[in-house]
Amino acid sequence: MESELTFILNDQVVHTKTNPATVLLDYIRKNKRLTGTKEVCKEGDCGACAVLLGTKVNDKIIYKTINSCLFPIQKVNSKHVVTIEGLNKEELNLLQYSFVEEGASQCGFCTPGFLISLTGYLLNTTKFDENEAINAIAGNICRCTGYHSILRSLKNINSSFNAISTEILINNKVIPEYFKEIPNLLDKIPIEKTQSNFENTDQFVSGGTDLFVQQPENLLTKKISLIEQIVEPQIKVIDNNLIISGSTTIEELEFYITENKINVKLGKLFKLFASSPIRNSATLAGNIINASPIADFTITLLALNAKIIFSNAYTVEREIYLNQLYKDDFVIPEGTLYASVFTSSIAHGKIVSLDISGARNTQGVIKVLIASDIPGINQVGGIIQDESLLAEKEVHFIGEPIALVIAETEEIAKLACKKITVEFSPLKVITEPREAYKMDSLIMPPKIFESGDISGAWEHCNTIVEGVVESGGQEHLYLETQGAVALPKEAGEIKIISSTQSPTAVQKVTSKVLNLPMNKIEVDVLRLGGAFGGKEDQATHWAVFAAFGAYYCKKPVKLVLSRHDDLYMTGKRHPYSSDFKIGLD
Structure with missing residues (x-):
């Protein structure tokens, strides 16, 4: 029409x-x-x-x-x-x-x-x-x-x-x-x-x-x-x-x-x-x-x-x-493919079954990739190695990626994602840190920093103040959303145009996921349309996704999140609940 x-x-x-x-x-x-x-x-x-x-x-x-x-x-x-x-x-x-x-x-x-x-x-x-x-x-x-x-x-x-x-x-x-x-x-x-x-x-x-x-x-x-x-x-x-x-x-x-x-x-x-x-x-x-x-x-x-x-x-x-130029202004070569991510609709659960046939059979779809297609290590975690590129057996948050669709146009890729079906077996969801502490369900073991005799120091304090401080989570809300363009080059090399604050992290993680030497991964950063810390480790995932698609399709692949998907899928500044005790002598 x-x-x-x-x-x-x-x-x-x-x-x-x-x-x-x-x-x-x-x-x-x-x-x-x-x-x-x-x-x-x-x-x-x-x-x-x-x-x-x-x-x-x-x-x-x-x-x-x-x-x-x-x-x-x-x-x-x-x-x-x-x-x-x-x-x-x-x-x-x-x-x-x-x-x-x-x-x-x-x-x-x-x-x-x-x-x-x-x-x-x-x-x-x-x-x-x-x-x-x-x-x-x-x-x-x-x-x-x-x-x-x-x-x-x-x-x-x-x-x-x-x-x-x-x-x-x-x-x-x-x-x-x-x-x-x-x-x-x-x-x-x-x-x-x-x-x-x-x-x-x-x-x-x-x-x-x-x-x-x-x-x-x-x-x-x-x-x-x-x-x-x-x-x-x-x-x-x-x-x-x-x-x-x-x-x-x-x-x-x-x-x-x-x-x-x-x-x-x-x-x-x-x-x-x-x-x-x-x-x-x-x-x-x-x-x-x-x-x-x-x-x-x-x-x-x-x-x-x-x-x-x-x-x-x-x-x-x-x-x-x-x-x-910014990454989405980059003049992409003719024949560039577009990627879209299918994500989890629940916060925690086992993946019972995954059917990608509807997406694969959509006209204009080139490839649908899942965790088993990853040639290297399925891990993109930053500080803690606890985040898969694509969920395989279990999902841990709403918006967690499960499959990557590569298509001729962005519209086709998004449409194909809607044709993927998944069955979950829901597991317990813990969203409050104090509840997680009581249930011994922490993301990582506590780290303790101390100097001197802490327990003995309280005896010498004339005034002791105790309390709890709460701070809410925050969305970084950079104007330019997350995304990247990956271009396959000669001898199996891949060039990535990424909107990232950490190009080295993009290079290292892409190398690990695709099982390629780091010297075959070239990362170029043009300009960032805002970041505020939200494009440090969080930008890595989307660059790896684009490279993952380019690796398989042997063509340039572009992935840029919509504002809705960016809010839905990316990490934030975490909320904190802190106990404090201050002594004054």
Whole structure:
């Protein structure tokens, strides 16, 4: 199921035929190799995937910031898409230079999204307001800087303008010259007519901000129709009632209410919903129809005693340039295969049976690997050698890898994983350290460090304080998820591109698992999109998986975890429960 689309991507007119449910982010990165737009959460929460979408309204182009990770490519037809590469054609622009001057970029993974959001704000205002600029980047997350340097860069930008217009932005090199030609180029692209025939439609899509989080793979196999092709966004007042079409976005509604001073408090409330990129896509109909208990709009509409009318559809500098790449930006060779991991759904149990035939028989699957296929030692533990690469007889945590699927595409690999079946015999689960201590079920024997006569020292203490300290576990939440690319070379050698803080660990463990000499394992680290300790030993597994696949298939293999899988499968900073006793003489 493919649709023909024509749109402008930065300064180039693009004609393409692609699955209409493909999200714009995947097309930008995989088809066009514009890797400045980053994939992090794929849920519209972080802003790293932000792009600008320009729509011609009368004789003017209106630009909005959107999350490309949730935006079906069908919606960009006859429009202008701007990525971070489209903002910088020759040199650092004003925004980029301000980020460099204030050190507002560290790992750099979030920087393109911030710059896109700020550019979107400048294209929609006539006077710089620092608070409004902060609101514009409210949907962008940075895990490194603490935001202070970013806020300082905003002050520098503020001092650069007395007034703002598209012409002023071009003259100040905030946006390139080609923006002047976009209206004429869009005039030559026919606007898609309103759709009237919905036969065989499997799924209607409105904003897609929830659908493309919950079931992105399923949508790729369905024929979708856009609500905006059925009814145009429309807001009007009839008999003192506000009539809003279902395809109206939250941002359009907020703007109408504020501009017409219908309900100032309601307008302010809408600004609190999600972030600007989400509000630019999320629609009234979509927010209602998914029936989510946490939907922003539903409770507001209930409070306003609203009615729903249903219709029948059939009637820093180097970081700013991004010339250096992260592991998922690496230009992979043609014929590269993709890996996905099948994992345990229980916390502890014996593996009674494992059936991988469904995955093996899936068209496009090249290989399904299990523990018995490992040529070396099935062990990837870091400090303690207690973690198998692939579980063989017993699983010890939810998300523990059991099988590795290698396929022609990432989508096929993930689909095949769903066809693997496993039967468990559950065992006792211990999740509290004090319970484990009582049951003598510790991961490792206690280590005791002492100096002098500890027991005798208490007699000389005037004050003794005792207690318990508890600290919760933590997710490192680096923006760039775990992953690696492995490329087989001559004489049985393997090169691994890994997002790791410990390349030597990757080399050693891969050598051990594949039973290869270390000098046949080459590990290259490009740049990390954040790590914070979460890519020390935890990055090793995914590099070994990619190498494991390349070893068997004799082709490059790429494995990059989705945000969900990263949270689900990787280790964290552990929670601690500590007893203390302090004596003072």
